[in-house]
Amino acid sequence: MPLVRVRQHVNPLSQKYLVATAPPNLQDIFAKPERPLHLDIGCARGLFLLEMAEHQPDWNYLGVEIRQPLVDRANQDRNMRQLNNLHYLFCNINTSLKTLLPPQSVQAVTIQFPDPWFKRRHQKRRVVQPELVEALAGCIKPGGWILVQSDVLEVAEEMCDRISENPAFTRQNQNWLPENPLPVPTERERTTLEQGMPVYRSQFQKP
Template sequence: MGVRVRQHVNPLSQKFQDAIAPPNWPEIFAQPEQPLYLDIGCARGQFLLDMAQLRPHHNFLGVEIRRLMVQSALQQRDELQLSNLHFLFGNINTSLDSLVGAQSITGVTIQFPDPWFKRRHQKRRVVQPALVNELATCLKPEGLLLIQSDVLEVAIEMCDRIAEHPAFTGTTPLYSWLPESPFPAATEREKLTLSEGLPVYRYLFQKGVEAESK
């Protein structure tokens, strides 16, 4: 289903400063006790639509700042009758700490975020220290955090900001990019990038067992 939406949305705009209201988890997931995975900036949701079918014993939540993409993803979820998948519209940078509880998420993915190339716009990038700190709180001990980008500068910056937090440890030496994704599904951007023979820069972090956010 094709949906035309703006490619760039300024997350610092006043209209995106309201926090996302936490959903009623038993209403959106048939089995709310299942492990929960969060995809930040899920776009059209294809990655999660595939993952929810491949791993029915996990729950998946996608958050996207472009409303039309969320509406399209929810429609596809309903057509597939997936009861372990939900999508929410909003700005994760203003919402994560109120959206989920401490140590409630098993894994997080941040895949191909908007690079915001201009220096004056880089404060709009999604991986900011405050978000990393909140991720350290909401992830369970040994929880995984995967970042992916087709822009080396963005991948390095995400790695640097996450590695600075004492809760997170890289699963390989820093900047040792994974040759393949640890997940059996791919985003639309990932498929396109690989089909053009271009590199994808992937890195996997793990939260320490005894780590505490500061």
């Protein structure tokens, strides 16, 4: 299939993205909804989750992305591989997460290389806001975890600070993790490391 061309940046505070996405029926989108659920926030083209779903078929994977064309293409790729443990959903996670998933239904969350929104006046558009962390505290199971990664130190530090501020989560590493604890890297991670640049990553657990 040809590559889908979409805008690189989408303003999540635009009016059209402020309507919450209807929650999916997990019984409909996964063949075995009782499996542990991994939520990937900002999944882009979904290639990371495609590999994860094949590598760990005993988990379910839900990717959420604010750019509809990427979601449509990702679900086509999933169908071609006949993966019944993977689904992609178009939504603004900051608007939708409170009602998107049942309480304590998620085992793992990844937020990897989110848009850094470098300009100060745009930083309120960054995905990891206190309200998102609070919603994650509600949907993640006890013993579940969050992994954050970025190649921008300021963004990584801000994500870690905001998650650490919530008493539901405990940071598992004092310094940046030297290796990715997951078996599959994202495209951005591969490119960053190939260029000899650092990746700042940290993991948090909900006791």
